[in-house]
Amino acid sequence: MDRDRLDLSPDEMRTLGYRVVDLLVDHFAEGTDEPLGNAPSREKLEDHFREVLPEKGTPPEDVLDRVEDEVLPNTMRVDHPRFFGFVPGPNNFIGVLADLLASGFNIFSGTWISGAAAAQIELVVIDWLRELCGLPDTSGGLFTSGGSMANVTALAAARHARLDDDVTGAVAYCSDQTHTSVDRALRLLGFRPDQLRRVPSDGRHRLDPSALRDAVAADRAAGRRPFCVIANAGTTNTGAVDPLPALADLADAEGLWLHVDGAYGAPTVVCERGQKRLQGIERVDSLTMDPHKWLFQPFEIGGVLVRNKQHLCRAFRLEAEYLEDAVGAEDEVNFSASGIQLTRSFRALKLWMTLQVFGREHVATAVERGFDRAEQAERLLRARPGWRVITPAQMGIITFRYAPDGWTPDQADALTRRLVPAMNEDGGIFLTQTTLNDRPVLRLCPINPRTTSDDLRQTIARLDSLRADISPVSP
Helix, strand or coil, X not given: CEXXXXXXXXXXXXXHHHHHHHHHHHHHHHXXXXXXXXXXXXXXXXXXHCCCCCCCCCCHHHHHHHHHHHHHHHCCCCCCCCECCCCCCCCCHHHHHHHHHHHHCCCCCCCCCCCHHHHHHHHHHHHHHHHHHCCCCCCEEEEECCHHHHHXXXXXXXXXXXXXXXXXXXXXXXXXXXXXXXXXXXXXXXXXXXXXXXXXXXXXXXXXXXXXXXXXXXXHHCCCEEEEEEEEECCCCCCCECCHHHHHHHHHHHCCEEEEECCCCHHHHHCHHHHXXXXXHHHCCEEEECHHHHCCCCCCCEEEEECCCHHHHHHHXXXXXXXXXXXXXXXXXXXXXXXXXXXXXXXXXXXXXXHHXXXXXXXXHHHHHXXXXXXXXXXXXXXXXXXXXXXXXXXXXXXXXXXXXXXXXXXXXXXXXXXXXXXXXXXXXXXXXXXXXXXXXXXXXXXXXXXXXXXXXXXXXXXXXXXXXXXXXXX
């Protein structure tokens, strides 16, 4: 070991590397048998980790011991087969190896001159996604850290294309189910909060085209500048897909940019069922999706597609004197000129390797399994007295609560709020709640392809058992 060069010997690197690979293999192989993890208090973690900056350093084996004993157990395993909260992150081992290679070789994918193969692979994978979405060959895009940055990128292109970057009086529209990353994106792009209209959703929690049309007309009459509709392709709350064909018609008629936040649901275009539920997605001006959700990639990889890829270049391309050598030939692609980041990791490698190893067919089957598991959960709930399905299984999400005949809504609310912490304290299952129509509901998102039918049966049975222990509750 040459500490001054930050070097380890080949034998030391192999020993540590094999140990890390063994940890990863055990992690994937143990599956359901592995604990879900923990979220300790800040006070406890301060006791574990607070220390002065090490001056001399520590043997790497000892540091890895600490990671294994103190770091990994104190994080929540979002790829666990019984992690049903939020949107799970069920990655795959090939994607992990790809990240190891991209990180180990420190591949820079911001410019062609420094990462030609990385740029070409990103072009190919983006084109695969474009074709799956039915977008024309004028379309293009790039990979980002996640859906939040993808929304910023797409909406920056919309601002430039429709407003020439002058946001005065401009208005964007979305439903009341739209992810808050859209609010944040518009704020970063210079819009005030009142320049985003949240249109009430319909009875299925979808953006209502009629209500949207009225809002646009009212704003035009008031002298404002409607410029963009932001639709959902699988909301986080319920998996709802907005009526994309009707919204595309309205956007065409009104001259509005149609952006679709498909961070969660858009990756399902890889399978037939997803394509059917996302009809109209081929008409969007821009689209975001997160391969680290329903394409089973390690964090981080989000993506943005734009119907006319020139809109990204026009919105982001700025030349600097220190990048003159990076401009390159006309057919060489510098992704740093199409988005916010100059320094970019080789995110495309993991999705490319995954699709090369498993093929579209097997990835599609894994996605279909998420649809199936949510539908199984719905059947199990409907078979148990007192349980009420609030939104049926759609896009791999179901919401529900216990509200038997004779109970008041307040009694059902009180039980719902107690069930989630009681369930999660067990440590073997994790789920979350959300609010629909001003009432708390339980929510399951069982999209991990390693989740089994038994996992779902045990989960619903455990919920029913806890419900029996807690009931009756006072309003």
